[in-house]
Amino acid sequence: xxxxxxxxxxxxxxxxxLGAVYFLxxxxxxxxxxxxxxxxxxxxxxxxxxxxxxxPEFWSTIKVSFRLALETIVVGLLLFVPTIYWVHxxxxxxxxxVGFLALVPxxxxxxxxxxxxLEFYKDTLDAPFWFxxxxxxxxxxxxxxxxxxxxxxxxxxxxxAIDVHTLTEASRNLGASWPTTLGRVILPNxxxxxxxxxxxxxxxxxxxxxxxxxxxxHTFPTYLQYINESQAYPAAAAxxxxxxxxxxxxxxxxxxxxxxxxxTVRVGIGR
Amino acid sequence: MEDFQEQxxxxxxxxxxxxxxxxxxxxxxxxxxxGLTIISLPEVALAARxxxxxxxxxxxxxxxxxxxxxxxxxxxxxNVIALPPDWANYGEIISTFTKKYGIPITSDNxxxxxxxxxxxxxxxxxxxxxxxxxxVSPTFAVAGTASGLYARYYVRNYASVPRSMKDTRGxxxxxxxxxxxxxxxxxxxxxxxxxxxxxxxxxxxxxxxxNGSPLTSGSAQAGxxxxxxxxxxxxxxxxxxxxxxxxxxxxxxxxxxxTTPQTVASGQTPISIDWDYNNFAYVKEFxxxxxxxxxxxxxxxxxxxxxxxxxxAPHPWAARLWQEFLFSDxxxxxxxxxxxxxxxxxxxxxxxxxPKSVTSALPAAWLNSKGAKFASLGQQxxxxxxxxxxxxxxxxKS
Amino acid sequence: xxxxxxxxxxxxxxPAATVMIGAFQSADGGYTLDNxxxxxxxxxxxxxxxxxxxxxxxxxxxxxxxxxxxxxxAIRKGTPNWVRSAYGxxxxxxANFGGIPLAFAFIxxxxxxxxxxxxIQNVFGINIYQHGFAIWSRxxxxxxYLYFQIPLMFLVIAPAIDGLRAEWSEAxxxxxxxxxxxxxxxxxxxxxxxxxxxxxxxxxxxxxxYATAYSLTxxxxxxxxxxxxxxxxxxxxxxxxxxxxxxAFGMFVVLAAMMLFYIPLQRRASRWxx
Numbered sequence: 001x002x003x004x005x006x007x008x009x010x011x012x013x014x015x016x017x018l019g020a021v022y023f024l025x026x027x028x029x030x031x032x033x034x035x036x037x038x039x040x041x042x043x044x045x046x047x048x049x050x051x052x053x054x055x056p057e058f059w060s061t062i063k064v065s066f067r068l069a070l071e072t073i074v075v076g077l078l079l080f081v082p083t084i085y086w087v088h089x090x091x092x093x094x095x096x097x098v099g100f101l102a103l104v105p106x107x108x109x110x111x112x113x114x115x116x117x118l119e120f121y122k123d124t125l126d127a128p129f130w131f132x133x134x135x136x137x138x139x140x141x142x143x144x145x146x147x148x149x150x151x152x153x154x155x156x157x158x159x160x161a162i163d164v165h166t167l168t169e170a171s172r173n174l175g176a177s178w179p180t181t182l183g184r185v186i187l188p189n190x191x192x193x194x195x196x197x198x199x200x201x202x203x204x205x206x207x208x209x210x211x212x213x214x215x216x217x218h219t220f221p222t223y224l225q226y227i228n229e230s231q232a233y234p235a236a237a238a239x240x241x242x243x244x245x246x247x248x249x250x251x252x253x254x255x256x257x258x259x260x261x262x263x264t265v266r267v268g269i270g271r
Numbered sequence: 272m273e274d275f276q277e278q279x280x281x282x283x284x285x286x287x288x289x290x291x292x293x294x295x296x297x298x299x300x301x302x303x304x305x306g307l308t309i310i311s312l313p314e315v316a317l318a319a320r321x322x323x324x325x326x327x328x329x330x331x332x333x334x335x336x337x338x339x340x341x342x343x344x345x346x347x348x349x350n351v352i353a354l355p356p357d358w359a360n361y362g363e364i365i366s367t368f369t370k371k372y373g374i375p376i377t378s379d380n381x382x383x384x385x386x387x388x389x390x391x392x393x394x395x396x397x398x399x400x401x402x403x404x405x406x407v408s409p410t411f412a413v414a415g416t417a418s419g420l421y422a423r424y425y426v427r428n429y430a431s432v433p434r435s436m437k438d439t440r441g442x443x444x445x446x447x448x449x450x451x452x453x454x455x456x457x458x459x460x461x462x463x464x465x466x467x468x469x470x471x472x473x474x475x476x477x478x479x480x481x482n483g484s485p486l487t488s489g490s491a492q493a494g495x496x497x498x499x500x501x502x503x504x505x506x507x508x509x510x511x512x513x514x515x516x517x518x519x520x521x522x523x524x525x526x527x528x529x530t531t532p533q534t535v536a537s538g539q540t541p542i543s544i545d546w547d548y549n550n551f552a553y554v555k556e557f558x559x560x561x562x563x564x565x566x567x568x569x570x571x572x573x574x575x576x577x578x579x580x581x582x583x584a585p586h587p588w589a590a591r592l593w594q595e596f597l598f599s600d601x602x603x604x605x606x607x608x609x610x611x612x613x614x615x616x617x618x619x620x621x622x623x624x625x626p627k628s629v630t631s632a633l634p635a636a637w638l639n640s641k642g643a644k645f646a647s648l649g650q651q652x653x654x655x656x657x658x659x660x661x662x663x664x665x666x667x668k669s
Numbered sequence: 670x671x672x673x674x675x676x677x678x679x680x681x682x683x684p685a686a687t688v689m690i691g692a693f694q695s696a697d698g699g700y701t702l703d704n705x706x707x708x709x710x711x712x713x714x715x716x717x718x719x720x721x722x723x724x725x726x727x728x729x730x731x732x733x734x735x736x737x738x739x740x741x742x743a744i745r746k747g748t749p750n751w752v753r754s755a756y757g758x759x760x761x762x763x764a765n766f767g768g769i770p771l772a773f774a775f776i777x778x779x780x781x782x783x784x785x786x787x788x789i790q791n792v793f794g795i796n797i798y799q800h801g802f803a804i805w806s807r808x809x810x811x812x813x814y815l816y817f818q819i820p821l822m823f824l825v826i827a828p829a830i831d832g833l834r835a836e837w838s839e840a841x842x843x844x845x846x847x848x849x850x851x852x853x854x855x856x857x858x859x860x861x862x863x864x865x866x867x868x869x870x871x872x873x874x875x876x877x878x879y880a881t882a883y884s885l886t887x888x889x890x891x892x893x894x895x896x897x898x899x900x901x902x903x904x905x906x907x908x909x910x911x912x913x914x915x916x917a918f919g920m921f922v923v924l925a926a927m928m929l930f931y932i933p934l935q936r937r938a939s940r941w942x943x
Contacts, residue, residue, distance in 0.1 A: 033537060157825065228769040239773075
């Protein structure tokens with residue numbers, strides 16, 4: 001019975017195909033539009049793509065946004081992984097509190113968050129310009145908060161799925177320190193969740209517009225919005241290019257994550 | 272060397288304000304030269320320099336223009352906000368300014384709203400990236416002055432800007448105005464609409480759109496005004512305008528899709544009620560849409576935008592130079608090229624200052640149209656209240 | 670824990686509090702309840718809250734269901750690994766796809782001259798717009814919102830599905846249980862807390878969505894709370910920051926209510942988790 005390679009279930013195929021259709025059709029519509037010739041309005045021309053790819057703003061803002069995304073991922077994981085680990089391990093009572101905090105960034109629409117942030121840092125704290133003027137500091141600070149709900153729920157589900165107490169006990173009993181426990185025992189087990197959180201953070205930063213715009217920074221989303229409001233065919237091209245680029249970036253994060261370690265410590269029930 | 276220059280500017284400015292005669296000038300000149308030598312001591316000079324740089328002129332004149340240019344060049348940058356390149360030809364205005372004076376311009380948030388402009392002045396106060404100048408709708412100009420956001424500055428050509436388009440305290444000045452037009456895609460729309468009454472005909476089903484909602488878009492609000500004028504209302508009574516849109520929606524003609532470049536190019540919004548400068552810009556931008564523009568025969572409404580200098584501008588001299596440029600003949604004609612009537616239009620026409628090459632490229636009917644009505648600030652405030660309550664009520668249910 | 674709470678305080682709580690306090694401030698600087706009572710009294714604003722809640726619930730539940738189904742289909746045993754990577758990474762991008770590009774993608778698909786609209790017209794002879802469909806109606810907006818809700822669900826629930834050990838389903842099959850029994854007694858209870866959390870997340874995400882809705886409906890066809898806030902804070906016509914702050918406070922209340930609903934349910938559900 002175990003010799004046969006597992007086949008894909010038919011119901012799975014149905015759902016996957018339905019999903020693919022729903023998600024691909026609007027993209028195809030956008031693609032068709034992006035291939036139109038600006039003079040005649042009919043197929044087919046690559047001028048829209050040429051417009052975007054030859055625009056130096058496109059390249060400079062992509063670099064900025066990627067950089068911000070990586071910084072946000074690093075800061076976010078550094079901050080949240082130990083925190084959620086600790087909550088799961090020692091302070092389960094704090095779970096609802098942290099969970100509630102994780103919902104607050106949703107409730108506060110970006111436009112209000114940025115007004116609040118600017119008011120708070122400028123008027124109340126009179127923060128210096130090396131903080132406010134640098135997207136790597138101010139924007140990353142805000143983006144980590146925006147990514148927080150996503151990272152939290154991913155990590156929470158991930159931690160829930162492993163047996164935190166047993167793993168920690170085992171590791172500590174074997175003489176490992178806390179950092180070693182966290183880094184070499186726990187982390188590999190929640191890798192999928194952490195990667196999931198990282199993807200989401202990347203997508204958020206590559207798609208966040210309001211805060212960047214109102215704080216007068218020039219990021220990739222502000223560039224995209226500008227193109228969308230002033231150009232027709234290049235806007236569709238830019239949309240697809242940004243979609244494709246972000247997707248490729250995620251695939252590369254995935255590959256890096258995969259290569260990072262094949263060992264997974266599994267402590268399960270009934271083995 | 273620099274310190275001397277600061278003193279000179281300060282001196283020239285005061286001179287201009289007090290309008291000295293020649294002899295007094297000479298006398299004072301000698302005295303000042305002596306004084307300048309003394310106060311060129313470093314600490315005093317630095318303090319005086321800071322003061323001079325902090326006191327740019329209140330009034331632009333032929334004499335201090337050179338000083339303004341030099342000081343602006345030294346500041347080395349100008350921050351503008353919410354100026355899309357294809358709106359009233361701001362693209363060409365910005366590049367011409369930079370080429371003429373060698374001052375690079377940072378154009379932030381090009382599609383920002385007037386509210387965001389004022390907000391940026393407040394939020395970014397003290398930040399070198401804060402906007403130096405704003406171009407806002409009159410409602411926000413008033414709000415900005417009430418909050419003390421603007422600095423007083425009378426441009427050199429202040430006198431030739433119509434009375435109704437400027438603030439007497441010099442806190443804002445109207446730079447250009449536009450009127451509501453009907454733009455349409457001649458490939459899709461076979462029978463050109465000529466008026467608001469026309470647009471209610473069944474042949475235009477699913478075709479009429481605006482540039483947003485009148486609750487948030489100045490252009491759409493103007494559309495409601497124009498519809499009011501066409502539908503038996505007036506500048507003080509825009510209710511009929513809202514009613515017209517309700518009727519158009521019920522008939523299925525008005526679709527609540529925001530007009531964007533994509534919707535124009537794709538034909539999704541074959542008819543768009545929008546400012547003349549926007550509709551005319553589409554003609555050249557989207558040849559595939561075969562866009563044509565018509566001034567509605569039954570409802571002609573116009574409104575102007577307002578230039579103001581930020582009171583906390585990081586580059587106050589460059590800000591004033593920008594004002595001077597915009598209100599100069601050259602700047603005003605650049606607006607005209609972008610299909611926006613410059614504020615000093617009447618003056619330019621009277622002095623025959625507009626080159627034939629420019630006028631021949633513009634539609635004559637639009638160029639000389641005089642029928643547009645302008646609402647006063649009071650009328651606009653009243654209209655906002657009406658729109659705020661009636662628009663969601665009459666059009667909000669889908 | 671300290672760094673976490675310190676960070677949350679600096680970048681979230683205090684700025685948010687600044688705004689919430691603003692909800693109670695009046696134009697002259699004093700404190701007042703007028704902003705709040707004002708928005709409760711206005712029928713249009715009550716409609717907007719109701720509409721926002723309605724759409725958010727629908728897209729949260731539908732997005733949760735479809736996301737769960739697709740995630741399970743992609744992750745379960747038997748499905749090749751590349752499917753999961755492809756769908757997972759695509760979801761990452763799609764979850765943040767919104768605003769004008771998303772709105773236009775759907776207008777190009779299902780607008781009055783969209784490709785699918787025309788396809789249906791040519792193949793079936795039915796003009797959906799004549800039958801009451803419109804991309805800017807509530808149904809249309811919900812359909813478009815699902816484009817980022819379903820991927821979000823996928824991303825959040827995937828790690829939880831990973832936690833459903835293959836051994837459990839094998840063991841239960843060996844013991845003679847049917848698929849349905851497996852799900853009822855093992856699968857769902859394990860997944861339920863995560864599903865619940867995810868659905869709440871989707872609700873909040875949908876409630877706060879602004880740019881997509883504005884672009885689709887031009888801020889006119891459907892009253893929605895974020896659009897009202899946008900009108901008050903960043904439009905070209907009005908400026909009513911106090912009402913805007915009060916509206917934001919209202920959003921906060923709605924979500925706090927959801928949380929109150931969620932906590933006891935979650936406690937009950939997590940009894941099954943271990």
